[in-house]
Amino acid sequence: MNCPVCGGKATGKVGQDQYYCWDCCVEYRINKEGVQIYELAEDGSLVAFDPHNEFLL
Numbered sequence: 712m713n714c715p716v717c718g719g720k721a722t723g724k725v726g727q728d729q730y731y732c733w734d735c736c737v738e739y740r741i742n743k744e745g746v747q748i749y750e751l752a753e754d755g756s757l758v759a760f761d762p763h764n765e766f767l768l
Contacts (some may be wrong), residue, residue: 712732713728714730714732714734714735714737714739715739715746716732716735716737716739717732717734718736719732719733719735720730721733721734723734726737727757728740728741728742736750737749737750737751738750738751738757747759748760749750761766
C-alpha cells in the first residue's frame, strides 16, 4: 500500500484500517468515507493533517 501523502511504500498496519508511513511520519485511516490523515504530536496524540506544515516533509 502506498502512502496517500508522499506515495512512499514504507507503510505498515498499526490497527484495524489504520496505517503508518515511515517516509513522511503520518498515520492514516481508510474507511468507507475515504482517507483521514493524521500527524503525530510530540505527546503521541493524533492531530489532523495540515498540508501547509513546512516541517512535515
